[in-house]
Amino acid sequence: MSTGGPAADDFEAVFGSPPDAVAAAPGRVNLLGEHTDYNDGYVLPIAIPQQTTVALRATAGADQHRVTLHARNFARTVAFSLEDAPPPDAFARYVYGCLREASLAGTTVPSLQVHVHSQVPMGVGLSSSAALEVATLRALRTLTHAPWDDVRIAQLAQRAEVEHAGVHCGIMDQMASSLAASTHALWLDTRTLERRRVPLPAGSEILVLHSGVERTLAGSGYNARRAECARAARLLGVASLRDLAPSGAAQRLPDPLRRRVGHVLTENARVLQALEADAPHFGALMNASHASLRVDYEVSHPQVDRLVALLQAHPAVYGARMTGGGFGGACVALCQTGTATDVAAQVLPGYLRDSRMPGRMLVPWGGVAV
Numbered sequence: 001m002s003t004g005g006p007a008a009d010d011f012e013a014v015f016g017s018p019p020d021a022v023a024a025a026p027g028r029v030n031l032l033g034e035h036t037d038y039n040d041g042y043v044l045p046i047a048i049p050q051q052t053t054v055a056l057r058a059t060a061g062a063d064q065h066r067v068t069l070h071a072r073n074f075a076r077t078v079a080f081s082l083e084d085a086p087p088p089d090a091f092a093r094y095v096y097g098c099l100r101e102a103s104l105a106g107t108t109v110p111s112l113q114v115h116v117h118s119q120v121p122m123g124v125g126l127s128s129s130a131a132l133e134v135a136t137l138r139a140l141r142t143l144t145h146a147p148w149d150d151v152r153i154a155q156l157a158q159r160a161e162v163e164h165a166g167v168h169c170g171i172m173d174q175m176a177s178s179l180a181a182s183t184h185a186l187w188l189d190t191r192t193l194e195r196r197r198v199p200l201p202a203g204s205e206i207l208v209l210h211s212g213v214e215r216t217l218a219g220s221g222y223n224a225r226r227a228e229c230a231r232a233a234r235l236l237g238v239a240s241l242r243d244l245a246p247s248g249a250a251q252r253l254p255d256p257l258r259r260r261v262g263h264v265l266t267e268n269a270r271v272l273q274a275l276e277a278d279a280p281h282f283g284a285l286m287n288a289s290h291a292s293l294r295v296d297y298e299v300s301h302p303q304v305d306r307l308v309a310l311l312q313a314h315p316a317v318y319g320a321r322m323t324g325g326g327f328g329g330a331c332v333a334l335c336q337t338g339t340a341t342d343v344a345a346q347v348l349p350g351y352l353r354d355s356r357m358p359g360r361m362l363v364p365w366g367g368v369a370v
Contacts (some may be wrong), residue, residue: 005022005258006095007019007022007024007041007053007117007227008022008054008055009113010055010072010230011055011057011113011118013075014070014115015057015068015070015113015115017057017273018057019055019056019057019113019115019141020056020057020109020143020177021055021056021140022053022054022055022139022141022142023053023054023135023136023138023139023141023142024051024052024053024054024132024135025051025052025130025132025133025134025135025138025178026047026048026049026050026051026052026120026129026131026132026176026177026180026182027047027048027050027051027052027094027120027121027126027127027128027130027177028045028046028047028048028126028127028130028173028176028177028180029045029046029048029125029126029178029206029208029323029330029332030043030044030045030125030323030332031044031045031185031206031286031323031332031334031345032044032267032270032271032285032286032289032321033045033172033267033268033270033271034171034267034272034289034293034297034299034321034322034323034324034325034326035171035225035229035263035264035267035293035297035299035325035326036190036264036268036271037169037170037172037188038168038169038170038190038226038229039170039229039233039240039241039242039264040080040190040191040240040241040242041190041191041241041242041264041267041268041271042178042187042188042189042190042268042271042272042288043172043176043186043187043188043190043271044185044186044187044188044198044261044271044274045172045173045176045180045185045186045188046176046178046180046181046184046185046186046200046206047176047180047181047182047186048120048126048182048208049182050118050119050120050121050126051118051119051120051131051135052117052118052119052128052131052132053116053117053118053134053135054095054114054115054116054118054132054135054136054138055114055115055139056112056113056114056115056136056139056140056143057112057113058110058111058112058143059110059111059113060111063075064085064108064110064111065081065082065103065110065111066079066080066081066111066112067079067080067081067082067095067096067099067111067113067114068111068113068114068332069092069095069114069115069116070114070115070116071091071116072115072116072117072200073091073116073117073118073122074091075269076088076089078092080092081095081131082096082099082100082103084111086100086164086165087112090343091116091132093164093165094129094132094133094136094160094164094165095114095116095132095136096158096164097133097141097160097163097164098133098137098140098156098157098160098162099112099136099160100138100160100163100164101156101160101163101164102137102140102144103244103284104309105156107140107144107146108144109140109144110265114136115137116132116135118131118132119369120350121210121330123214123215123277123293123328123329124210124214124215124324124328124329124330125213125215125322125323125325125326125328125329125330126208126312126323126324126329126330127173127176127177127324128176129161129165129173130157130161130169130174130234131177133156133157133161133174133177134153134154134157134174134177134178137153137157138153141153149312150178150179151175151178151179151193153174153178154174154175154177154178154179154202155171155172155174157177158170158171158173158174158176160175160220162193165196167222167223168222168223168225168226168256168289169222169325170190171190171193172188172190175188175190175193175195176188179195180197181197184197184198184199184200185197185199185200186198187196187271187275189245193243198275200334201277201278201279201282201334202278202279203248203279203336203337204279204282204318204334204335204336204337205334205335205336205337205338205339205340205356206332206333206334206335206340206345207214207311207317207332207333207335207340207343208323208331208332208333209307209311209330209331209333209344209347209348210329210330211301211303211304211307211329211330211331212303212305212355213301213303213327213328213329214328214329215301215325215326215328215329220323221298221326221327222299222326222327225260225297225299228239228256228257228260229260229261229264231257232250232253232257232260232261235253235257236249236253236261237356241261241265242268243262244265246265246269250262250265256298259295259296259297259298260296260297262296263292263293263296263297266288266292267289267292270285270288270289273285279318279336280318282318282319282334283317283318283320283334284318284319285319286318286319286320286321286333286334287319287320287321288333289314289321290305290308290320290321290322293321293322293326294322297320297326299325299326299327300322300326300327301322301326301327301328303304303328303355304322304326304328304329304331306332306351306354306355307347307351307355308320308321308322308331310347310350310351311331311333311343311347314333314343314346314347316335316336316339316342316343317334317335317336317343318333318334318335318336319333320332320333320334
């Protein structure tokens with residue numbers, strides 16, 4: 001990675017010297033396959049153009065494993081030691097977790113100065129945390145010459161989020177940030193990590209809109225949903241819901257477990273169907289996914305539902321759904337090529353009038369970075 005450019009300039013403005021390493025990683029939007037990754041299922045994310053950049057420099061001194069971290073987005077500097085408990089600041093916990101997991105994996109982590117700047121919208125379901133984790137580990141790989149490939153970086157990043165940020169996530173977000181492109185979706189089997197890049201349906205482009213409802217997975221029902229799926233798997237005698245055949249066995253489960261399982265099974269099927277779908281079919285799968293997330297998995301939000309309904313009603317939209325862990329955040333729509341910006345301009349005023357929420361356009365692009 002080059003150590004020049006704006007990120008290096010920002011680092012030097014804060015710390016007085018240039019960094020030793022700079023790396024970046026993108027956020028992602030998930031097109032289909034929501035809440036399936038921690039059930040060993042299938043997902044279909046795509047990287048967004050916005051990235052998080054991490055610059056760092058090794059520092060000498062007697063105080064080993066001391067980290068000084070500056071987050072440009074918050075205009076805040078914090079210091080912590082890898083020998084201590086995770087720092088209280090949420091953004092610092094992700095960096096701490098990455099460095100700690102790297103150390104536990106056998107990499108010698110020196111004392112560091114770290115500068116973070118993120119273009120990925122936070123708290124809207126576009127994996128700003130995974131982008132921060134992957135960028136941190138990429139920069140550390142450059143600095144220490146650690147023998148990690150991109151899959152290993154994703155695995156370390158996931159452990160950082162689970163063990164140190166308190167979010168019992170699957171590996172989709174980290175794999176997407178580490179391996180996906182903004183030109184193709186990434187089909188991923190989260191059990192085997194088999195993957196391939198898939199083009200968007202012909203004649204379509206992506207639009208991402210923020211509902212204006214902020215959310216955090218650590219404080220939401222995300223972990224509760226994962227626990228419900230684990231309980232359902234135990235009751236059905238399978239290691240994971242991935243192993244459950246669509247035989248109707250889940251019908252004997254009590255609610256809400258029956259509906260949770262129903263979502264996971266149908267969502268996995270939707271991802272597989274999408275691989276060969278044209279734009280209208282792909283959009284219909286997105287619409288069905290949102291209905292399942294709203295009714296069976298209960299992770300949507302009334303304002304998100306309203307924005308999705310407005311998008312689905314637009315004649316240039318093939319389909320739309322919530323994206324990310326839920327409980328607020330962003331919506332993703334598959335639009336006719338060349339219409340995404342106009343769709344946003346036509347939908348958002350009505351959404352603001354009806355909901356009083358400051359929805360805004362985050363990402364319009366036709367499968368190519370802008």
